Amino acid sequence: MAAIADLSTLINKVSGGGGGTRETIFLFKTNRVAGATASVLVTGRLNSLWRMDGTPQGGDVPTSAAIPDNTTNGSLKQTSNTSGYEKFIYSYCMSSLNAASFILYDRLMHCGGLSGTVTTAQTVQGDPASPGLTRYNTNSTCVGNMIMVEIYTALGTTQRTITASYTNQAGTANQTTIATPIGSANFNNAYRAFFLPLADGDTGVQAVKDVTISASTGGPGNFGVSIVRPLAMIGTMETGGTGFRDFTVGLPGLPEVESGACLAMLVIPSNNANYECYGGLSLVES
């Protein structure tokens, strides 16, 4: 099948015509992990909701590199694509306890179990990359993929920098990211996430060979590396306020969700008080 031709086609599909599936995922996240209270998120910084309890369930800490999909806990668990159909987002809404920004993304690869005290290169996908990406995995489609560090257990309190060795959008291996702070307050907290800036001229990522910390942060903790593909952003302006994205009337049109995509969310909260958010994601196939 092909892209949705026009508004009439979308209305027809959303009201039950034209084959394929349509669905609205109700989601809820709270500041708890595996049934216990989680540490607070970091205000004004990027945090991951991957592990947070709610609906759908929170995810596990990954170990060696793996390709998560729409059945992996932590994902929003949209239905698998109907054979021969493409899936699109047509609306996305969030409400949160405090004003916040949310990023909806496809988690293309992830790993965990990396240490904040090891100062040699720590393997992510290795060389050759294993496993290789299964979505956005060609020279043209990987443009826009990003490298994300995610902390699962708090690291040490000494600030260091981290770099990754990766393969860029042209298939050039052994590119190095720009050094980014890791460790110390606001850069060592559990659930904290941050993107690694790519080398000059690079616009995408096909694989991450390994990562290196400049020196020990003073505590091993547990962190991981993911390759992610941001799909949409949304902001809630106030407590109880709602952020809405209606992609039928606003740019950039209907974002496509690749078959088997592992949809997950990041949040930048304005307040780190007990976290709680609700929302919905509507998808249609064509």
Added chain:
Amino acid sequence: MAYADYNAYKNSTIQSAQRSDTGFRTFNAAGGNQAGRLLDMFTYAYPDVDTPTVPEVPTQALIGALPLANAGTGRLVVNSINASGFVPGMHILCDRLSHQGNLSGTLNTTQTTNLPTAALTRYTDGQGVMALVTIWSQIGTTATTYTINYTNQAGIAGQTSVALDVSGSYEKRWFGRAFVTPLASGDTGVRSVESFKLAASTGGGTFGISLIKPLLFMQVTQRGNTNQADFMTNNLHGGLPEILDDAFLFWLSIPGPGTTAATGQVNFSEV
């Protein structure tokens, strides 16, 4: 059946097949520190609703239901909503499939009073059905957690939910506060709830459990003015889901700060 095109949808919006009045009595989201929290607005329906006791499938005869006539030969959908007086926030239109009440806020043993929940008559496979725990009378001040024992969307009984915190702070013990229960790993819905358990006494109050299906999300941006929402206005999200025969429609709300009483209309079409 489905809308053939945009004109068919527009015409149905202009000439709604039926309209259903919807209203809440006054509630205060500021005084209760409930701003940004999930509230079961069935508890605030006007006129007053009776607290559920025995397990039942709510019907149109029950006070608090948004009245509607079942579809004829087609599919009933919500084409638009007009509402005034809602505080700004998100409001979620849901189908209340089954509910019960009178669970104690003090017992820390497994409670089976008025359980299991009444068997589903809509969305009977349980896929996407959620277990909502509502505070029907203010619970005590001691922070604790609850779990439920339930049958999942695959018919597997004996599943235990992930513990969720209740009480301890004002916004988690107030009348009308509701909690979406996190399900066990891999589960995507609930067919029935068999028991409820608090890890410790909260010190008082009662809970009830409902099985619900969220349908639509409405954004309200301005208090006092009539907010209009439809599929094309950027205020109503969730598409055009089918409203099943005998649906018991009610609202979940995540309000901003303030006091409000709301009135409005939900407009339906048949396609």
